[in-house]
Amino acid sequence: MTLINSVLNWLIKKRIHQIELFRKYPHDVQAEWFKKLVATAKDTEWGRKYDYKSIGSIAEFADRVPISSYEDLKPTIDRLRAGEQNLLWPEEVKWFAKSSGTTAGKSKFIPVTESAIEECHYKAGKDMLSIYFSLYPESDFFEGKSLVMGGSGVVQELSNASYYEGDLSAILMQNLPYWAQFKRTPSLTIALMDEWENKLELMAESTIDHDVTSISGVPSWMLVLLKKILKKANKTDLMEVWPNLEVFFHGGVNFKPYRQQYKQIISSEKMVYFDTYNASEGFFGIQDQKGKPDLLLMLDYGIFYEFIPMSEFNAGQSKTVQLHEVEIGKNYAIVISTNAGLWRYLIGDTVTFTSTDPYRILITGRTKSFINVVGEEVIIDNAEKAIEVACLKTGAVIHEYTAAPLMKDGNINHQWIIEFIRLPDNPDFFCEVLDNALKSANSDYEAKRYHDLVLTHPDVIQVPEGTFYRWMKMNDKLGGQNKVPRLSNERKYVDEILSLL
Numbered sequence: 001m002t003l004i005n006s007v008l009n010w011l012i013k014k015r016i017h018q019i020e021l022f023r024k025y026p027h028d029v030q031a032e033w034f035k036k037l038v039a040t041a042k043d044t045e046w047g048r049k050y051d052y053k054s055i056g057s058i059a060e061f062a063d064r065v066p067i068s069s070y071e072d073l074k075p076t077i078d079r080l081r082a083g084e085q086n087l088l089w090p091e092e093v094k095w096f097a098k099s100s101g102t103t104a105g106k107s108k109f110i111p112v113t114e115s116a117i118e119e120c121h122y123k124a125g126k127d128m129l130s131i132y133f134s135l136y137p138e139s140d141f142f143e144g145k146s147l148v149m150g151g152s153g154v155v156q157e158l159s160n161a162s163y164y165e166g167d168l169s170a171i172l173m174q175n176l177p178y179w180a181q182f183k184r185t186p187s188l189t190i191a192l193m194d195e196w197e198n199k200l201e202l203m204a205e206s207t208i209d210h211d212v213t214s215i216s217g218v219p220s221w222m223l224v225l226l227k228k229i230l231k232k233a234n235k236t237d238l239m240e241v242w243p244n245l246e247v248f249f250h251g252g253v254n255f256k257p258y259r260q261q262y263k264q265i266i267s268s269e270k271m272v273y274f275d276t277y278n279a280s281e282g283f284f285g286i287q288d289q290k291g292k293p294d295l296l297l298m299l300d301y302g303i304f305y306e307f308i309p310m311s312e313f314n315a316g317q318s319k320t321v322q323l324h325e326v327e328i329g330k331n332y333a334i335v336i337s338t339n340a341g342l343w344r345y346l347i348g349d350t351v352t353f354t355s356t357d358p359y360r361i362l363i364t365g366r367t368k369s370f371i372n373v374v375g376e377e378v379i380i381d382n383a384e385k386a387i388e389v390a391c392l393k394t395g396a397v398i399h400e401y402t403a404a405p406l407m408k409d410g411n412i413n414h415q416w417i418i419e420f421i422r423l424p425d426n427p428d429f430f431c432e433v434l435d436n437a438l439k440s441a442n443s444d445y446e447a448k449r450y451h452d453l454v455l456t457h458p459d460v461i462q463v464p465e466g467t468f469y470r471w472m473k474m475n476d477k478l479g480g481q482n483k484v485p486r487l488s489n490e491r492k493y494v495d496e497i498l499s500l501l
Contacts, residue, residue: 149191369485
């Protein structure tokens with residue numbers, strides 16, 4: 001194993017040089033990808049519709065090609081799923097990543113091409129390890145197994161063809177190279193199971209006796225699995241089960257609300273929590289500094305980026321800025337064009353830049369996940385920061401939460417539904433700290449809270465352990481890439497949860 005470890009370390013670290021190139025020449029790299037994407041797709045149905053052959057500049061591309069949501073592209077994607085080809089990208093589309101994000105709405109089916117798998121997702125996996133090993137050269141990562149928590153997928157048979165649809169993680173696991181399959185656990189048969197609760201049971205049973213050195217997955221669902229493993233092992237500390245565990249590669253949701261929960265079950269001070277920004281539509285960012293939460297924006301994955309300032313956001317009617325025009329501290333919606341045929345696609349996430357040399361970002365929320373009934377404009381980033389402060393000052397530990405406005409007896413406030421793992425020392429003080437932390441994070445919220453004139457004091461409703469799990473199960477959203485919506489401008493989710501009490 002030591003020889004394998006040394007060879008793999010050497011191969012992976014070679015990629016660091018290429019990462020340095022796009023850090024040093026970010027605009028050149030993005031310009032090259034723009035040209036390559038447009039040239040490759042010029043003879044597709046989409047490319048002919050917008051005359052890609054005659055596009056000579058990024059400005060011309062932005063003027064001619066509309067910004068698209070999933071709903072805009074859905075008719076074309078449905079045709080791809082029915083077996084038509086060469087519509088958005090010249091490669092055959094055999095895989096569709098099923099994505100629902102939060103519990104809201106119906107599933108999306110994002111096309112995944114061979115280029116997207118190789119040049120984006122697998123490249124990102126290698127880069128993640130390259131950066132990790134450059135930061136932690138003493139790592140024994142390859143000496144043990146990697147526990148990967150993925151989703152499920154099924155083959156859909158058509159009259160003239162077949163395609164595979166499922167969580168992106170399931171698609172990637174199906175196509176992993178041999179060396180990566182050899183290092184991961186559990187078996188593919190278990191990892192790709194569809195029935196979530198049975199899958200959790202089998203994952204726990206089949207991994208508990210392995211020498212696991214790394215875990216990968218969405219923090220919320222990984223936590224459910226790890227607690228099940230601890231219960232089966234009759235232990236309270238995961239280091240007693242896997243003494244060589246060294247890193248958790250996580251993504252999908254903000255890790256802050258879960259950090260304290262992980263510290264409660266993993267005692268090792270050396271445990272590394274390594275953040276990534278990946279989605280069904282692409283892989284966008286990797287943590288590249290010790291102890292800092294911002295992510296290096298990955299610029300050579302077959303993705304061309306544009307950004308919409310949220311102060312001017314109007315979905316498809318918005319004007320975008322290019323990478324060299326972004327400003328530190330501003331909130332932007334991300335627009336991408338990719339080697340999977342997503343053209344000027346609004347993925348729904350918002351970010352802020354913490355650095356422009358190199359380009360580093362923090363995820364701040366969703367374009368549709370906020371509370372703004374009286375002009376308070378509370379976004380997920382505000383909420384996460386306020387929750388963190390309230391927990392720190394009151395000794396609380398939170399499992400899940402969501403919030404929505406409440407209008408009652410002529411008053412308007414925010415109602416927070418919170419499932420605690422450890423209750424605050426003083427619930428009223430928790431609510432007060434949460435309120436004050438939101439004021440500190442958001443001047444619009446502070447103005448609307450002034451003397452309770454527009455927005456009155458928030459309510460915090462404590463719900464029993466397991467409430468959010470029951471709610472997700474009720475909505476058929478257990479596991480995979482499904483997430484609890486943090487903020488909503490209407491009460492659908494909150495009222496459903498309250499109905500379970």
